[in-house]
Amino acid sequence: MGTITMANSAAAALLSLQMMDTKSRGRGLKRRGFLADEDQARARLSNPPAAATKVEEKLCHCDVLPEDVLAQCLSHLDSFQDMASACKRWREGIQQSLACQTKLSFAGWRPDDGAISRLVKGAGSLKELNISNGRWGCRITDVGLIQVSIAKCCPNLASISLWGVTAITDEGVVQLVRRAASLEHFNVGGTFITDVSVLALASHCKLLKSINLWCCRHVTETGLLAVVKGCQKLESINVWGMSISPSCRRRLKLLNPKLHLKPAAANHSS
Numbered sequence: 001m002g003t004i005t006m007a008n009s010a011a012a013a014l015l016s017l018q019m020m021d022t023k024s025r026g027r028g029l030k031r032r033g034f035l036a037d038e039d040q041a042r043a044r045l046s047n048p049p050a051a052a053t054k055v056e057e058k059l060c061h062c063d064v065l066p067e068d069v070l071a072q073c074l075s076h077l078d079s080f081q082d083m084a085s086a087c088k089r090w091r092e093g094i095q096q097s098l099a100c101q102t103k104l105s106f107a108g109w110r111p112d113d114g115a116i117s118r119l120v121k122g123a124g125s126l127k128e129l130n131i132s133n134g135r136w137g138c139r140i141t142d143v144g145l146i147q148v149s150i151a152k153c154c155p156n157l158a159s160i161s162l163w164g165v166t167a168i169t170d171e172g173v174v175q176l177v178r179r180a181a182s183l184e185h186f187n188v189g190g191t192f193i194t195d196v197s198v199l200a201l202a203s204h205c206k207l208l209k210s211i212n213l214w215c216c217r218h219v220t221e222t223g224l225l226a227v228v229k230g231c232q233k234l235e236s237i238n239v240w241g242m243s244i245s246p247s248c249r250r251r252l253k254l255l256n257p258k259l260h261l262k263p264a265a266a267n268h269s270s
Helices: 009-018 022-028 038-045 049-058 060-064 067-074 088-100 113-122 142-149 170-179 195-204 221-230 246-255
Strands: 103-105 128-130 159-161 185-187 210-212 236-238 260-262
Touching: 088 113, 113 142, 142 170, 170 195, 195 221, 221 236, 221 246
Parallel strands: 103 128, 128 159, 159 185, 185 210, 210 236, 236 260
Antiparallel strands: none
16 A cells, blocks of 8 residues: 555546556446546646646546446556545545455555555455565554454455564454454464464464464464364464474374475474
């Protein structure tokens, strides 16, 4: 969810649509005569902030687009940028498109607690949520995770990735997994969670199939045994970088003979 630094959000919204695949744009907009010329769009961006009202007036023809058409256009974007203030139609289209999303990824962006929680709360159909620490660094904390946990979609989330998000702790993760009863895939690799979070998974996420604990050095053998015992559907655990004794591995396999530990070698601590 990058921050828009353009002169006005209306022009930003127009250029965002132009990032879509050419064929998709042709089918979605050209038939309705609203495919804007790229040079004209760039010219609008050169207007100073004081001209924002005039620019929005020039772009007001998008107000006649049906909401379902606008929502379909927005569904082709890689991310929902700050376009909602362009006009009422944009806002309604964004909300409608977001509400239908089943996947939402913040990877590669630098969202904070507020941005993430607002978007997740608007995505009532969400099944997969990726809040991995991307190139610029995700700024979500326990506060954001707690807000996500009370979102309408949380009980239906099947996949959550918090890869490399070092600002979160057991406090936020526990609140999240307590309400994520449908969780099947959980990635907390590279975080500083402890057995407290893993025990919460064992108690509340009975459908869990895979968990990534890459370099989660504060998770002990006690936590591993608990999650394997509590989550009978568990198929794989990534334990790279964790110190696990051969005896613990044998006990894990006894609890679940089909369990796949990654890597397979006895000890890959670094």
